[in-house]
Amino acid sequence: MSTTLWIIIAGAIATYLTRIGGHLVISRFENIHPRVEAGLNAVPAAVLTTLVAPAALGAGPAEWAALIVAGLVSLRGGLMAMFLAGAAVLVLARQFVG
């Protein structure tokens, strides 16, 4: 087998371990401590924020405008509406600021 194929297989196994690993560790405990539960409840906002914040900081006016509009739309509308609004602002703004 080629090296590339080995990399793909090993990468796939490593990835699956991250996807099932947290559950396998947590499920060993009978009772979940309230503080651990509070931590787990914070997971979505904590992780997803790290996928936005550095990208936003390194961006320019067009991207900031898109994020602000998308953020405002998300206060009222659904996910699809906020996403389309943000994408529309981004494409429009980039025609002017590049």
Add this chain to the structure above:
Amino acid sequence: MSAEAISENRAKSDFWQGVRLSLPVVVAAAPFGLLFGALAVDNGFSVLEAFLMSAMVFGGASQMVGIELFGQHVAPWLIVLSIFAVNFRHVLYSAGIGRRIAHWPPVQQAVGYFLLTDPQFAVAERKAETGETVGFAWYMGLGLPVYVFWVTESALGAVFGRLIPDTHALGIDFLLPIYFLGLVMGFRKRPLWLPVVVASAAASIIAYKTVGSPWHVSIGAVAGVLLAVILPPHHSGVEARP
């Protein structure tokens, strides 16, 4: 109608409800699937290898990092370690979602964890938050279209990669951050949401500037989670339940 037929119909409608929720994910991920395929071939992968990587790893950012390092002729073990590092955030998703799908048979759980991507976790977690059960049919409805489109687009990108027009003018490189912001906003009613977001944002930015990518994701995430653990429980709302 027999009870069996009724439950089969319910599974069907649950599945299609999941499919509807998968649409924004499919749209947001599409350019990246094509882009991954094109970049993979550009970095020395064959079309089959690009297809296999998407089908087996199924993790966009980690795949991009993997082929980038491959193109730079980095040692194979280091490429695998980097893929692991980029995907490490899934450990937290896994620990969180385990509570919601513990009632599934083991084989279904094993399949479920394979499909556990960022949006999969976020959308399932929101469903659980409203008190609804996260069923297998619904979860598959949400995850399978994302998977099938991702793998197909990777192959298409690998075959036709050079035909992708100006990706910058189309805003393609910044679609995912917009989508992820939407997911973050979706959790704004949770206790401690704002402190957690601020802590994670600050920590991830500092880590991005100092330690560098991809570690800023894990470091930023741990900062937000630790804050929720450290603050007294009456702030986090977990002791209020019976």
